[in-house]
Amino acid sequence: MDLLEEYRRATMFFEAGDPGGAARLLEPIVAAEPDNASVRQLLARAYFQSAQLVRAEEQLRALLELDPTDHYAHHVLGRTLERQGRAEEALRYLRIAAAMHPDNDDYRTARHRVEARTGGRAR
Known part of the structure; x- marks a missing residue:
């Protein structure tokens, strides 16, 4: 192949x-x-x-093991966890992505949306 x-x-x-x-x-x-x-x-x-989503999460966690500084993997992992109803866990990754790229509107919007849903509580 x-x-x-x-x-x-x-x-x-x-x-x-x-x-x-x-x-x-x-x-x-x-x-x-x-x-x-x-x-x-x-x-x-x-x-x-x-x-x-479970498969996406597995691949994103593997990506972060390869490169913990991959801001996009942090963001998509956060979005994946959010879609699974795990907002407090998602918030951690969304905050990391937004901190790495504070000018990224998608990152900031996702972080704010999940912060509003969780009252800012992250696991």
């Missing part, structure tokens, strides 16, 4: 609005290249977009 070609196909599926199809193509690539952050991030996004 040509991993680069499969990654390109997965990207096309994702961009065409088929995150489930993209995930199916990306899973064997991540298995073959577990330290490839770009592939793992796209897989996490595909899982998130297709509401496979």
Whole structure:
């Protein structure tokens, strides 16, 4: 299997609005290249977009193990936890992402939304 070609196909599926199809193509690539952050991030996004939230969480936590300074992984992990109804746990990651990039409106909006929901309490 040509991993680069499969990654390109997965990207096309994702961009065409088929995150489930993209995930199916990306899973064997991540298995073959577990330290490839770009592939793992796209897989996490595909899982998130297709509401496979537990799988998205697993991939995002793996990304943060590879690179704890990945602000986007912190943000999407926070959003993933929020969608799972785990707002207090989500707040921690959303605050980290917003602190790393205070000018990012998406990060700030997500943090404020979850702070309002939790009264500012984070786990």
